[in-house]
Structure formats: structure tokens, C-alpha cells
Amino acid sequence: MKKIITTFGIFALTATLFIGSASAKSSEVIEFWNGNKTQVRQQYERQLLQAVLEASVKKHGNFTVNEDTQNLTNSEESAVFSDQRADVFVTVAGNPKLKSKDKILVARPLMQGLLGHRLLIVRKQDLPLFADIQTEKAFKELSIGIPEGWADASLFRHNGYNVVEGGTFDDIFDLLAAKEFDYVALGANEIEQAFESRAAKYEMFSIEPTTLLYYPFALVFYVHPDKPELANRLRDGLKAIDENGVAQRLFEQATGDLIERLGLPDRKLFRLQNPLLPKQLQNYRSPLAEQSDE
Template identity: 40%
Template sequence: MVQFWNGNKSAIRQEFEWKVLQLALQQTKPNQLINNDLTDHPNAEDEGRVFAHGTDVLVTVAGNMKFAQGSYLMLPQPLCRGLLGCRLLIVHKSRLKEFSSLGEAQLKKLSIGIPATWADAELFRVNQYHVVEQGSLEERLIAVQNRECDYMALGANEAEAIVAQFAHLAPDLVVEPTLMLYYPFPLVFYCHPEKHDLMANIAQGLELCMANGELDALFEQTYGSDVRAVNLYQRRVFHLTNPILPSELAYYQSELLPT
């Protein structure tokens, strides 16, 4: 039984990443049983120790600093076309006009709400954004609703779904339609450092899924309509640097960036 830890993320990411692992292992180990562990770990220390507590594989952003160097094997194959690094702003609907005319320097002075332990909090700080890092995703959304925070920035693969999911708690939040923040933020598989065979099976399976079109089909099925709906190619883009990218992905850029 392969233990796949799939917690601490949005439901739409959980669904996609679970299906990617299933697709990959079906190619190389068709009878392999996989446990989809959706346990959330509320603090970074617990999350960073999941491999010491039975986890075999997970998906995370490349270079995630919660995991100590040497405590995992990384498969440097981006899984989601860099979509998670295409960040859309979640704002109060009464402020749409204000945000549509903001420059980058002005945006940096406003407060961005980021849930505690999220890997991109330090990235925003390095890029000189005013970060309020605390609480859960739900609590940060309510803070924007109550104007205790100015905005959140969520992946284009999840922004609309999260606004809809929490509409009963934050009914005045919308996805801002004109801006996008971009930083290279590829999702990759991390494996237990002793699970070389599992890593090899996933790597081979992913290669086969890319060659036969199944990975592209899954992306389209999960995210295609949402990506088209948010008009990524028609937005103003503010570029941020990502200081935690590992050397294998140092020059990575999403294929979804406007040209």
C-alpha cells in the first residue's frame, strides 16, 4: 500500500494530484493500492515530518522549505503547467475599480492575507509585499470580507472554486478580473528518501502519461474551463521572483504566461 499524503491544500488540488498519481502508477504498477490521506497538519513542523510518520509520497511546490534538504527525493517534472504560480487576486467586490488601476508599487503597500504555513508567504515577503500570515484559508477569506486584509492571491487553478466554496462565509468576495501575479511555482512529487523504486515507477508512469496524452486530458478535464474563464492571457502581469526554486528547475517558466 502506497501512502499518499494529500492534505493542506484546496479540494480541487487534492482531486487533481490524486488522479495524477493514480494515472502514473496505473502505467507501471496497475495493481498498486494507494491510500489517499487527506489529513491536514496545522503547523509547518508537523507537515515537514510526514515522511517520518508513514507517508511515501506527496505533491508540493518545488523547494518547499518545510521539508529539510535530504529528507525527500524530488521528481523535477512539473505536474500542472505552472498554474499554481499564476495567482489571481481575491478582493471585496466594492473595491474592483480600485484594484483595476493599481500599479505594482501600490499593490505591495496593501496587505495580502496568506494562511499560516503556506509556502508562498516568505516568497511574497522577499518580493517586498505586505504579508499578513496567520490562521486558515477560511479565516483569511473572512478577513478580506471584513476588510481586515486587502486581498488574497490564489492559484488560477483554484481561485474561482475557493470563492464559490466559501461564498456562505464571505459572500462579497470576487476574483479580480484584470491582474495576475506570476512566479515560478511548479508542483512536483516528493517521495520518502528510501523509496527509490516508487520514485522510478512514478517517473516512468508520468512520462508515459505525457506521451499518450492522458496528463493533458486530465488537466483539461480538471482546469480547462476555469483557466479559459479567468482570461489569463488578457491580464496585466506583475512578476515576482522565487528564491526557493531548486537548481533543477531554476529556469522554469509556466507555459500559461501571456506572451
């Protein structure tokens, strides 16, 4: 598959060609893989990395980022640091594809854990069924469809859910239409775009309005094992943008009124455990989940 590479650097507000002077020659060149995700996540993670690197220029110097947005197979993703030559990418903490791989975890969760707030896409004819469900036991009698290789599959199985795993993200709505399973669960931050770009064309699906599944599902930076200096730079930059408010501003730009629009606080809530979390994040919980308990 042909790679699509976009380059950006210091002071760029969007992904664009970095044009520098002599200082560009000493810039740190960072290979950033940003594939296998929705466009809304790609944009947020691109802007976040940009902000993190800009916040660390004084201590760590200038930078140039080569962004690769190609989609990879499961085996290719597991070799993202070796065969694909990436320096950094964003994925869920504890991604099983990286389990046996050398890597550096930057254990500062991104996007306030919103990806772990899962909403459902269901067949319209089944909306009354989901609205009537009030217990976890009843919910587990239904089946969830998950693309092959997604970390969610082992997580849902660990919690006793009925999982049908197979196909790709492109296949999943064909399978839902064929009644191979009862629902698909996607992060609240990406479900609307996924629905519009992939599910709406079937005219038989709906975003289910009453149910929220929650599990601690942190997005994090993983860094090439030979790049500890880059990992330290990301830690410094993340701390800086947390303190100066840039991280919150980027989150609000990415989500807008999503939490209210999708009615997250008003939905019936089913909580799941996440056995995939690495030891550094065993006690992680989304601040949004904390707010919903207040």
C-alpha cells in the first residue's frame, strides 16, 4: 500500500509542509503513524502532538513531523516500530498487538478517556429492545460485533459479554445488517462520524439513545524503544499543555457540545473492567466518569 506522508513542524497550526531556514537542519525529525482510526481522531491526535512538541521546543529544540495516515493490517500494526519505522503513535493503553513488542509507554492519558464511553449502533427495529433493558444480565444476552484484532474483543469477553469478532471496520455494518450480532459499540468521540460515513447509507441503523457502556480506556502515546529522548519530550510537553490550558482547549475544540448532544449523563450506565491496562495505569479512571458520579 502506498504511504501518504504529510509533514508539519513548529508553528504550523495544521498539517502542512514545514518550511524552515537553517534551523530546520537541526530539527528533530519525528515519524508519526496516524492510521487505523476515524478522521476525527486523526485530526485531534495530530493537533495534540503538534501542541505537545511546540510546548517543548525551548527545552528540546525544533522539530519536523512526517505523518503517515495509511491503514495497516493487524500484523503490520504490531510491527509499527520495526517494519513501519514509526517513532510514535497513539493507541489504547495495553493494546494487545504490542504485548510482546519493545516500546516506551508515555503514561499520560489523552482525550480525558472519552474513547471508553461507548455508545451503540443498532438496527432500528431493535430500538425498543435496547430501551427496555435495565440489567447487565439482560444486556449480556445480546451479542456485540467487534472487528478482528480490536482490543475491545478481549475486554468484553473478560466482562462476560457475548462477542462476535471478525472482519474489518469496513465489514462490520454489513455483518450487523445480516444479523450476525445485535450491536456495535464505538467511542462517543467518534460514533457520529462513523455513523455518517459508514452506517447511515444502510438506512436501517440508528445510534441507540438510552445506553452507555463505560470502561477505563486510555489513549496514550507509544514511542519507539530506541527513542527515550522523544518519550521524555512528550512527557514534558503533555505536562506543559495540561498546565497552560491548551490540552483542555483542544479537547473542547474536538468535542464541542458532544457530551450534552449525545446525552451521556442521562443514559443508563453499564460499567466494565479493563484487564488490558498496563500497571502504570491500573487505577486510571476517566475524569468524565468521575463527573457522572457527582
